[in-house]
Amino acid sequence: MSKNETKSPDRIPSREEDFSEWYIAVVRNAQMADYTEIKGCMVIKPYGFGIWELMREALDKRIKDTGHENAYFPLFVPESLLTKEAEHVEGFAPECAWVTHGGGQKLEERLAIRPTSEAIIGSLYAKWVQSYRDLPILINQWANVVRWEKRTRLFLRTSEFLWQEGHTVHRTAEEAQEETMKMLEVYREYLETELAIPAVDGMKSDAERFAGADKTYTVEALMQDGMALQSGTSHNLGQHFSKGFGIKFLDEDNTEKFGWTTSWGVSTRLIGALIMTHGDDNGLKVPPRVAPVQVVVVPIYKSGMEETLNEKVKSLVAELKAAGIRARADLRDTLRPGFKFTEWEVKGVPIRIELGPKDLEKGVVTAVRRDNREKTAVPDGEVVEYARQTLVSIQKDMYDAALKFREANTHSPKTWDEFKDVLENKRGFLYVPWDGTAETETAIKEETKATVRCVPLGPKGEVQPGDVDIFSGKPAKYRVLYARAY
Amino acid sequence: MSKNETKSPDRIPSREEDFSEWYIAVVRNAQMADYTEIKGCMVIKPYGFGIWELMREALDKRIKDTGHENAYFPLFVPESLLTKEAEHVEGFAPECAWVTHGGGQKLEERLAIRPTSEAIIGSLYAKWVQSYRDLPILINQWANVVRWEKRTRLFLRTSEFLWQEGHTVHRTAEEAQEETMKMLEVYREYLETELAIPAVDGMKSDAERFAGADKTYTVEALMQDGMALQSGTSHNLGQHFSKGFGIKFLDEDNTEKFGWTTSWGVSTRLIGALIMTHGDDNGLKVPPRVAPVQVVVVPIYKSGMEETLNEKVKSLVAELKAAGIRARADLRDTLRPGFKFTEWEVKGVPIRIELGPKDLEKGVVTAVRRDNREKTAVPDGEVVEYARQTLVSIQKDMYDAALKFREANTHSPKTWDEFKDVLENKRGFLYVPWDGTAETETAIKEETKATVRCVPLGPKGEVQPGDVDIFSGKPAKYRVLYARAY
Numbered sequence: 027m028s029k030n031e032t033k034s035p036d037r038i039p040s041r042e043e044d045f046s047e048w049y050i051a052v053v054r055n056a057q058m059a060d061y062t063e064i065k066g067c068m069v070i071k072p073y074g075f076g077i078w079e080l081m082r083e084a085l086d087k088r089i090k091d092t093g094h095e096n097a098y099f100p101l102f103v104p105e106s107l108l109t110k111e112a113e114h115v116e117g118f119a120p121e122c123a124w125v126t127h128g129g130g131q132k133l134e135e136r137l138a139i140r141p142t143s144e145a146i147i148g149s150l151y152a153k154w155v156q157s158y159r160d161l162p163i164l165i166n167q168w169a170n171v172v173r174w175e176k177r178t179r180l181f182l183r184t185s186e187f188l189w190q191e192g193h194t195v196h197r198t199a200e201e202a203q204e205e206t207m208k209m210l211e212v213y214r215e216y217l218e219t220e221l222a223i224p225a226v227d228g229m230k231s232d233a234e235r236f237a238g239a240d241k242t243y244t245v246e247a248l249m250q251d252g253m254a255l256q257s258g259t260s261h262n263l264g265q266h267f268s269k270g271f272g273i274k275f276l277d278e279d280n281t282e283k284f285g286w287t288t289s290w291g292v293s294t295r296l297i298g299a300l301i302m303t304h305g306d307d308n309g310l311k312v313p314p315r316v317a318p319v320q321v322v323v324v325p326i327y328k329s330g331m332e333e334t335l336n337e338k339v340k341s342l343v344a345e346l347k348a349a350g351i352r353a354r355a356d357l358r359d360t361l362r363p364g365f366k367f368t369e370w371e372v373k374g375v376p377i378r379i380e381l382g383p384k385d386l387e388k389g390v391v392t393a394v395r396r397d398n399r400e401k402t403a404v405p406d407g408e409v410v411e412y413a414r415q416t417l418v419s420i421q422k423d424m425y426d427a428a429l430k431f432r433e434a435n436t437h438s439p440k441t442w443d444e445f446k447d448v449l450e451n452k453r454g455f456l457y458v459p460w461d462g463t464a465e466t467e468t469a470i471k472e473e474t475k476a477t478v479r480c481v482p483l484g485p486k487g488e489v490q491p492g493d494v495d496i497f498s499g500k501p502a503k504y505r506v507l508y509a510r511a512y
Numbered sequence: 513m514s515k516n517e518t519k520s521p522d523r524i525p526s527r528e529e530d531f532s533e534w535y536i537a538v539v540r541n542a543q544m545a546d547y548t549e550i551k552g553c554m555v556i557k558p559y560g561f562g563i564w565e566l567m568r569e570a571l572d573k574r575i576k577d578t579g580h581e582n583a584y585f586p587l588f589v590p591e592s593l594l595t596k597e598a599e600h601v602e603g604f605a606p607e608c609a610w611v612t613h614g615g616g617q618k619l620e621e622r623l624a625i626r627p628t629s630e631a632i633i634g635s636l637y638a639k640w641v642q643s644y645r646d647l648p649i650l651i652n653q654w655a656n657v658v659r660w661e662k663r664t665r666l667f668l669r670t671s672e673f674l675w676q677e678g679h680t681v682h683r684t685a686e687e688a689q690e691e692t693m694k695m696l697e698v699y700r701e702y703l704e705t706e707l708a709i710p711a712v713d714g715m716k717s718d719a720e721r722f723a724g725a726d727k728t729y730t731v732e733a734l735m736q737d738g739m740a741l742q743s744g745t746s747h748n749l750g751q752h753f754s755k756g757f758g759i760k761f762l763d764e765d766n767t768e769k770f771g772w773t774t775s776w777g778v779s780t781r782l783i784g785a786l787i788m789t790h791g792d793d794n795g796l797k798v799p800p801r802v803a804p805v806q807v808v809v810v811p812i813y814k815s816g817m818e819e820t821l822n823e824k825v826k827s828l829v830a831e832l833k834a835a836g837i838r839a840r841a842d843l844r845d846t847l848r849p850g851f852k853f854t855e856w857e858v859k860g861v862p863i864r865i866e867l868g869p870k871d872l873e874k875g876v877v878t879a880v881r882r883d884n885r886e887k888t889a890v891p892d893g894e895v896v897e898y899a900r901q902t903l904v905s906i907q908k909d910m911y912d913a914a915l916k917f918r919e920a921n922t923h924s925p926k927t928w929d930e931f932k933d934v935l936e937n938k939r940g941f942l943y944v945p946w947d948g949t950a951e952t953e954t955a956i957k958e959e960t961k962a963t964v965r966c967v968p969l970g971p972k973g974e975v976q977p978g979d980v981d982i983f984s985g986k987p988a989k990y991r992v993l994y995a996r997a998y
Binding site: 062063064067068069070071072075076078079095096097098099100101102103104107120121122123124125126127128129130136137139146149150159165169170172174175176185186188360 | 548549550553554555556557558561562564565581582583584585586587588589590593606607608609610611612613614615616622623625632635636645651655656658660661662671672674846
């Protein structure tokens, strides 16, 4: 960590006071990211990027384990390519950034900076796919994308962001649907296991569908302010793009057919989800599995004992590291221990170990959990085992706490007035029957700002006998989750 | 690997016949990369990207081990920022791509896509640095950059490419110089250890200096056609950027001072270096340490024995993988073994293992080294140990072969006529005394297209008594390497 991070943090307002200001203050005080003078663009600072690196690694492994390979496609999308799929260009062109000059000359055709890569990749797949033997194509890329945003918020909405986007081509509609659902499940399990975020997996309504998709599926998480955050999407693109770009193959029966494509992605927005799911009024709480520092060891100096304490701290950190734990010693000698404690708390390091002269005397260290502030005196020889077990416990407890919060904040209003009352006074997920029409969805959105987040997969999304729409009173088609959303 | 890679490769010309065509044919036939319809931009296909992922991982570890952290900075450089360092803008503006419209509107100020990030990062560091306690700042980023190119060549020169760029700020000139040299040595050792490429580390002449640097250092490698390839650079930027962007700090003596900055980078160009250093007329040779597939196991089917052979191949691959070796089974049943052998040879997989009915009978497998085509019958139980040792040998032998080639192609012409003769008939490095003037360098370049690649570090770059410039006859200042270069 660069020493410039030693500045005293600005005050963080409580979540109750102003959730939005709390969020920004946490991001900035934890040295995760900051605004820049480039409109709408953020800088991801080393601590935030360290979390992203671990998040990326864990997801990349899952993407590869499910048979995909990484590649890299061009940043630029010529305008003529972007317009080949009508719904797609309509959805994305308004938020594109356009390159008009290069190498000192005006370009013959302007180039969009990719807002997503279906068009660029579709045009290449059209060349790569000839025969059914070339299928499936299972490729992912990690890249930056640009979508021009007027109102930005660190990690949640910035003009440039980082993401992964999978793009696949299949021989049949069934295989494409299977892939779409497989990757949705990868996302759900990944959020649960690595980020300790419980997410509802479900189908998007037509209004919230990806521009150019047959079906969009989503994993939706509930933030501590009762707002939903779309945390990842998986799209069955049907034959929209294969027809737009000419992705055709000669099938075994010797007839030419269009391929069936999918795409799926998650972005640095997930860092925002992580902060708003787990943070508290003292700052961040990073789930151990994606924490760049899992254990920080802070000496409490006493005059004349500095060297002894430093040696002990260093050997402890070496021991933890040897056991595969991401540990760090904080030996800065110009700062008081209390200042350091606050700093590591803001940064959400799961376990802090304090080591003072009294601990040394007793042959123990004092361990403090970030998630519940529990203090334990751990005997000298047991620190590695304590850390190993406690990191697992913290990961589990953070997930459980988030799940409990979501359950407590998922409401089933029985009437339209109750629906509005919940949104006004509690927010959260509203689990209600929906008639499946865009009219109802729009009317509800206009009156309450809440949208259909998804039709949950499985029985939860199915109507029960007698279900009528909460708003229109017409027979229901699905049970859905409404919420106000980021 | 997607099955679309089963197409029969186009013919690869010999290196002798046409080195340039050989290079492009290898890149395309090995499914590493291809051109796209986006002018100057390439797609890096999964096999090429797999090599890049391993290359990146190995370098990233070294960057972190030397105390740096990764971060991510914006893609866009507002024109007003780019122009703050005069020499820098002069060097880069002509090859910039410019964004002029975003979100449906003309921008007030046009934005360059980063050709390199000194300007954007400098403007942020100016805010982050206040006190000597904030120094050093040691940050790296992995990113895409754009430099508009008219004539492109896959990996070597494309409008968009991938790279890492380190950007550091130091308290003193000495510390900045130390950092510059430390990272140069990281690059030299990395090329040697991971890519089996011997590189000469040295200082650039003023003509080849980075736009805005005090001193540029380089690692230069020699390709098989006798042309040099600049493979990585490390710049001591002095106070050019700290003055341009206002990176100031209050020093311990209570006076305000400008920081000293460095930057250093390598790019996907290194993949080109790897191909042109090691490839032969049959295709690629990938050094084992960065080979996505280190061992491929190919069954030689006999009617009725397919299942037995497949089982054996699978268990062998599982064994190799368990030992940490990147192994793959090639069980495609519609292709002849000879076709598969050629394909894996083009892709440069270090070891191919063939397993036929006769091998099965004898309790052996047939192992073939890609680098020297040596065939060995390896007893069943010894395959893992054979592979482990042989991968180490191949890595070493590839480096030795490349070093031998470079030594055989480093000439010390004694006269100007000899100098021209070497360039005309043999190419390679020309190790000669130089008077240190731009006039001589320019004159030689105009007559022979050769440029000063570097002043080698250490005694090799120092003049000896009586040394006179090979061209001007004036007293020499350095001994340098000339070459024609990519």
